[in-house]
Amino acid sequence: xxxxxxxxxxxxxxxxYLDRDDIKSMRLVCKVFDHNVSQMLFWNTVVPxxxxxxxxxxxxxxxxxxxxxVFDGHWLGVFKNFGKHxxxxxxxxxxxxxxxxNAPGKSITAPHSSFWGVYDYPHQQYNRYSYIAGLEDVADxxxxxxxxxxxxxxxxxxxxxxxxxxxxxxxxxSSLRARVLKRPPRMFNHSPNTLDRRAQAQxxxxxxxxxxxxxxxxxxxxxxxxxxxxxxLGSKPYATCLVPVCLTTPQKEWLLETAWAQRAFLxxxxxxxxxxxxxxxxxxxxxxxxxxxxxxxxLARDDFWDALPSVRKVVIRVIPSFRTVYKDSNGDAMTxxxxxxxxxxxxxxxxxxxLSKRNGIEDLTIGWVTGGEHAEGMCARNKLLLPSPIGxxxxxxxxxxxxSSFEIIEFPHIDRLTLENCWILPQTLEQLVLRHDPLRLKxxxxxxxxxxxxxxxxxxxxxxxxxxxLRTLRLRPTPGSWLEVLDVISPGVNLTNFGSTFxxxxxxxxxxxxxISFRSCGYSSLPNFFGAARTQQGDMDNETWARFKVLKNQMxxxxxxxxxxxxxxxxxxxxxxxxxxxxxxxxxxxEEEKEAAVCDGLLxxxxxxxSGTV
Numbered sequence: 001x002x003x004x005x006x007x008x009x010x011x012x013x014x015x016x017y018l019d020r021d022d023i024k025s026m027r028l029v030c031k032v033f034d035h036n037v038s039q040m041l042f043w044n045t046v047v048p049x050x051x052x053x054x055x056x057x058x059x060x061x062x063x064x065x066x067x068x069x070v071f072d073g074h075w076l077g078v079f080k081n082f083g084k085h086x087x088x089x090x091x092x093x094x095x096x097x098x099x100x101x102n103a104p105g106k107s108i109t110a111p112h113s114s115f116w117g118v119y120d121y122p123h124q125q126y127n128r129y130s131y132i133a134g135l136e137d138v139a140d141x142x143x144x145x146x147x148x149x150x151x152x153x154x155x156x157x158x159x160x161x162x163x164x165x166x167x168x169x170x171x172x173x174s175s176l177r178a179r180v181l182k183r184p185p186r187m188f189n190h191s192p193n194t195l196d197r198r199a200q201a202q203x204x205x206x207x208x209x210x211x212x213x214x215x216x217x218x219x220x221x222x223x224x225x226x227x228x229x230x231x232x233l234g235s236k237p238y239a240t241c242l243v244p245v246c247l248t249t250p251q252k253e254w255l256l257e258t259a260w261a262q263r264a265f266l267x268x269x270x271x272x273x274x275x276x277x278x279x280x281x282x283x284x285x286x287x288x289x290x291x292x293x294x295x296x297x298x299l300a301r302d303d304f305w306d307a308l309p310s311v312r313k314v315v316i317r318v319i320p321s322f323r324t325v326y327k328d329s330n331g332d333a334m335t336x337x338x339x340x341x342x343x344x345x346x347x348x349x350x351x352x353x354x355l356s357k358r359n360g361i362e363d364l365t366i367g368w369v370t371g372g373e374h375a376e377g378m379c380a381r382n383k384l385l386l387p388s389p390i391g392x393x394x395x396x397x398x399x400x401x402x403x404s405s406f407e408i409i410e411f412p413h414i415d416r417l418t419l420e421n422c423w424i425l426p427q428t429l430e431q432l433v434l435r436h437d438p439l440r441l442k443x444x445x446x447x448x449x450x451x452x453x454x455x456x457x458x459x460x461x462x463x464x465x466x467x468x469x470l471r472t473l474r475l476r477p478t479p480g481s482w483l484e485v486l487d488v489i490s491p492g493v494n495l496t497n498f499g500s501t502f503x504x505x506x507x508x509x510x511x512x513x514x515x516i517s518f519r520s521c522g523y524s525s526l527p528n529f530f531g532a533a534r535t536q537q538g539d540m541d542n543e544t545w546a547r548f549k550v551l552k553n554q555m556x557x558x559x560x561x562x563x564x565x566x567x568x569x570x571x572x573x574x575x576x577x578x579x580x581x582x583x584x585x586x587x588x589x590x591e592e593e594k595e596a597a598v599c600d601g602l603l604x605x606x607x608x609x610x611s612g613t614v
Contacts, residue, residue: 042082043085043086046090047091047092048093049091049135079148084153084154088156089158090159090160090161090188090289092184092185095163095164101242101251103248103251105250109123110127129253136264139267140264140268146275148272149275152279156283157283160287160291163291164258164295166292166319166325167320168320168322168370169242169555170380172554173551173555174377175378180205185289185290245555247335249333256325262295270299274301274303276307277308280307283311285315286313289317291316292319294321305354305358310360312362313363313365314361314364317365317368317420318343318389320340320341321338321342322340323335323556324336339560341386341562344386344387344562348390351390358413359412360413362413363414363418364418368421368422372566373520373605373606379548379558382565382568383563385450385563385564387424388423390419390432391428410436414440414441416442418444418445418446420447421448423452423526426451434488437509437510437511437512441513442515445517447519450521450522451482451523453480472573473495473499474499475500483577483581484504488506490505490614491614493582495581515613516614517614520609520611522568522608525564526563526564526565528563547601567608568608583612586609587609587610588605588609594606
């Protein structure tokens with residue numbers, strides 16, 4: 001193949017239509033293809049911190065200095081030869097639920113030899129899982145992590161994902177669709193145009209199963225019922241190795257030792273970044289796609305952020321803690337439940353004391369990972385919403401609360417702010433926008449943000465009345481509704497433009513805000529706070545409702561007062577008024593995402609939600 005027969009731009013165009021498996025095959029065609037395609041193959045690289053990472057500590061002769069690996073990988077050569085091509089580099093150390101479910105038991109004694117023979121005697125020290133202890137040893141190997149970062153010559157985006165399993169655990173709460181289409185969490189936002197072979201096979205299998213159930217006259221929402229239970233509801237509700245509300249002793253020990261290893265990994269990661277600031281001169285994005293709340297303090301180091309002076313965009317998504325794990329005085333692993341709302345304070349403190357003071361950061365995305373409309377499982381989807389961490393929250397968000405006294409974080413250097421997967425009070429959202437009017441904020445993105453409607457004395461938590469045409473925009477908006485809030489925070493059109501005499505918009509307002517983008521926004525309730533309607537049978541059939549009641553007793557307790565629940569039954573009139581006044585569209589366009597909610601026994605995804613730009 002002629003060396004310069006095709007320009008590099010054509011190789012990039014061709015590769016954009018191929019999945020990763022086909023790109024690997026394309027490298028094997030000839031040396032020219034290998035030279036031109038390899039750099040694109042490694043542009044986006046995510047290294048999972050698991051047993052395969054043992055290969056990194058092998059020397060040139062293939063011998064390990066600390067551990068003996070059963071894998072014959074070539075990680076060392078990959079970083080040496082292709083580190084210069086990596087543009088996006090991520091590392092993940094996430095707890096695997098399957099590994100936790102099958103955590104092996106430990107022997108309480110070990111064989112000892114003496115002059116009269118071999119005998120068993122209790123361990124003199126805490127008996128570790130060799131697998132996790134090996135990962136911790138690798139993390140403690142400072143030169144190894146240093147070698148990884150030294151090899152990155154042109155990295156532009158760093159990714160990090162650390163899930164310690166202390167947050168919400170799905171366990172048996174998983175639909176057939178979620179099991180078939182199971183994929184690792186996405187770290188970087190940009191995904192390939194095509195599916196890889198594994199994803200294609202998963203999609204084909206799901207299409208076959210769905211067609212078979214439809215042919216049998218079963219509706220899609222019940223397609224997983226035949227495999228979720230292994231026994232009758234009257235006896236044992238299900239057969240699973242992982243019951244989130246009641247972990248076994250080996251599972252607690254697995255969580256404890258994983259936490260030790262992850263802390264060692266994060267320490268090595270941050271120290272390696274601090275030690276090589278010259279390697280990140282081209283770095284513009286730090287993407288922490290998943291981080292357990294217990295590890296937030298690891299990133300709250302000024303020297304870590306000082307080593308990344310060119311970073312302009314930061315993404316922080318936090319996993320709230322539902323439990324903690326520790327070793328008691330007897331050396332046993334113990335866990336106890338903690339309210340997930342306890343994660344709000346550390347997140348708020350991290351944002352206020354660390355990120356808000358970095359004058360180089362211009363684009364900030366913050367949000368929660370657990371719960372919401374994209375969560376998996378009927379006990380998590382549309383539930384477990386926490387408030388936005390941009391401010392402190394009162395003990396009782398009453399309707400007459402003076403929000404001017406709230407401690408809302410101000411980001412004086414941020415041009416673009418994104419809030420994800422959270423609920424927020426109407427008055428808090430108004431204060432957030434108005435306090436940033438004289439600052440630099442130009443774009444506010446609300447991604448899956450739900451407005452909490454506080455019940456009035458009349459007991460009505462939602463809108464009432466007849467809506468659906470422009471005349472509605474001239475009426476008095478319901479207090480705390482999106483219509484009222486949008487009238488105040490909109491950088492452009494407000495209710496005054498429609499002839500309303502009830503507009504609260506400031507006619508003399510000057511703001512740097514140019515646009516507000518809504519991505520699947522709507523309403524939520526606080527069922528554990530106000531006693532609002534909790535999850536009810538609704539459109540669920542009897543089998544699905546019975547499954548929910550059984551599963552709920554086996555999941556982590558979610559009775560915290562700060563946990564919100566998305567309301568799908570919203571007055572269609574208001575949504576139509578938003579569509580007429582601000583050209584906001586209703587529902588979701590992604591049919592697959594809609595189907596995922598249906599398979600969890602809920603209304604189609606996007607019901608009662610709206611999107612658009614103001």
